[in-house]
Amino acid sequence: MRFLILIFLLSFSFLGNAETIKIGLFHHLNVHSATVTVNSGNYDIFSNDELIGSVTNGDKLIVTHQSGAILLNSLKLKNTSSSKLELIAKDADCELLITPKGKSIKRKISGHLNFWNRGKKMSIVNTQDLDVYISGVVEAEAGSRQNAEYYKVQAVICRTYALANKFKHAKNGFHLCDEVHCQVYKGISESNPDIISSTRATSDVVVVDQDVNLITTAFHSNCGGHTINSEDVWSEAVPYLKAVPDTFCYAMPHSIWNKRIKKTQWMGFFQNHGINFDLDSLSTFDNSKRRVKYNNQLHLKEVRSEFDLRSTLFSAHIENDEIEIDGRGFGHGVGLCQEGAMKMSTLGYDYIEILHFYFSDIHVVPLSNFHLFREN
Ligand SMILES: [Zn+2]
Numbered sequence: 040m041r042f043l044i045l046i047f048l049l050s051f052s053f054l055g056n057a058e059t060i061k062i063g064l065f066h067h068l069n070v071h072s073a074t075v076t077v078n079s080g081n082y083d084i085f086s087n088d089e090l091i092g093s094v095t096n097g098d099k100l101i102v103t104h105q106s107g108a109i110l111l112n113s114l115k116l117k118n119t120s121s122s123k124l125e126l127i128a129k130d131a132d133c134e135l136l137i138t139p140k141g142k143s144i145k146r147k148i149s150g151h152l153n154f155w156n157r158g159k160k161m162s163i164v165n166t167q168d169l170d171v172y173i174s175g176v177v178e179a180e181a182g183s184r185q186n187a188e189y190y191k192v193q194a195v196i197c198r199t200y201a202l203a204n205k206f207k208h209a210k211n212g213f214h215l216c217d218e219v220h221c222q223v224y225k226g227i228s229e230s231n232p233d234i235i236s237s238t239r240a241t242s243d244v245v246v247v248d249q250d251v252n253l254i255t256t257a258f259h260s261n262c263g264g265h266t267i268n269s270e271d272v273w274s275e276a277v278p279y280l281k282a283v284p285d286t287f288c289y290a291m292p293h294s295i296w297n298k299r300i301k302k303t304q305w306m307g308f309f310q311n312h313g314i315n316f317d318l319d320s321l322s323t324f325d326n327s328k329r330r331v332k333y334n335n336q337l338h339l340k341e342v343r344s345e346f347d348l349r350s351t352l353f354s355a356h357i358e359n360d361e362i363e364i365d366g367r368g369f370g371h372g373v374g375l376c377q378e379g380a381m382k383m384s385t386l387g388y389d390y391i392e393i394l395h396f397y398f399s400d401i402h403v404v405p406l407s408n409f410h411l412f413r414e415n
């Protein structure tokens with residue numbers, strides 16, 4: 040059984056042996072025109088698979104999707120109309136800046152860039168080194184102010200997610216999009232050199248469960264002192280997403296919160312769910328214990344969603360005509376608590392110990408070990 044699972048994992052590796060990934064840029068934004076500037080390096084340009092020339096530092100291309108064709112405009116190359124336009128990076132230091140027209144965003148990317156006509160849409164796909172992509176995701180998820188060990192934790196989580204979800208956009212012709220739908224990617228990492236070195240230091244390392252399947256790497260900002268079982272937030276019980284007590288995230292930026300809600304609003308919400316709320320029962324809410332439902336009737340995640348609460352871990356009491364909520368933590372509480380992990384990394388725990396603390400019965404292993412297993 041385990042052998043079969045390993046073969047399954049192996050048979051879908053990225054583009055042969057090259058560790059590359061295809062990222063769909065601006066996928067949900069419906070971009071129809073973009074300016075591409077070469078920041079460094081040389082690129083060969085192919086229009087419908089035909090080489091039409093090269094561009095280098097400072098050259099600009101304007102790419103527009105119009106009437107089902109990809110139009111190229113540039114001072115250096117002949118203008119073309121095609122169904123496929125490719126910028127193929129020739130050097131290791133190749134870097135492009137891509138700016139969609141009419142949007143206040145831009146991306147600095149390395150690797151190749153493709154534009155494809157897909158009927159009503161234009162696909163913009165960046166093919167690049169997996170670890171360059173991972174370091175960009177780590178920067179988007181964790182910011183620029185963490186220590187190197189924490190960046191290793193985040194790199195392993197983001198890599199595991201990327202590999203486990205690489206078919207999410209198969210029908211779109213790429214692996215992952217650059218938005219929250221997959222993992223946020225805002226281009227190459229530049230803000231802190233530790234991000235890139237930590238990603239490289241953990242290159243190839245992923246988290247697998249007891250059956251050697253890549254795990255669902257759930258994480259959240261701060262658990263408030265207790266993580267929560269996956270089945271208590273989502274429908275499915277997952278052996279490695281089990282509740283654990285966590286004191287590391289106390290006294291971190293998102294460890295406590297407070298909110299006031301009008302009593303009438305509160306009562307009305309419960310009424311809408313067929314519950315005649317007893318105000319005396321407010322004292323049963325307790326932010327030192329994880330609890331899933333109110334009176335076994337209403338899931339607290341619904342209360343969280345209705346009142347835009349940071350978490351489902353809170354105490355409550357009456358304050359005049361309002362209900363005052365004192366909460367702990369930020370996020371759904373399943374899997375790894377980021378602020379707890381950050382604290383652990385400052386206390387000297389290494390990334391493997393941190394992953395084992397938050398995920399039960401897992402293995403932190405290089406993916407290439409699976410190849411060795413297969414060869415045997
Ligand atoms: Zn996506």
Ligand SMILES: [Zn+2]
Nearest residue numbers: 262288376379
């Ligand atoms: Zn925590």
